[in-house]
Amino acid sequence: MQKIISRAGISSRRAGEELILAGAVRVNGRVVTELGAKADSRADAIEVDGKKLMFEPPRYLVLHKPRGWSPR
DSSP: OHHHHHHTTSSOHHHHHHHHHTTOEEETTEEEOOTTOOOOTTTSOEEETTEEOOOOOOOOOOOOOOTTOOOO
16 A cells, blocks of 8 residues: 555655554545555555545656767
């Protein structure tokens, strides 16, 4: 759970642990207070302090660096 909270930009992993222990995290409407709890960010409704977490798909960038090019 703390990894999901961190990926959503809410807090760090350690601060996410504190949120879980404080009872501020809900998964599918149930309060989660165990640090080992599992959830799927794509399938479960996750809320922190009453706000639903929204995730964007990852973005990938492809860069072309011609042979011999170097930054100045």
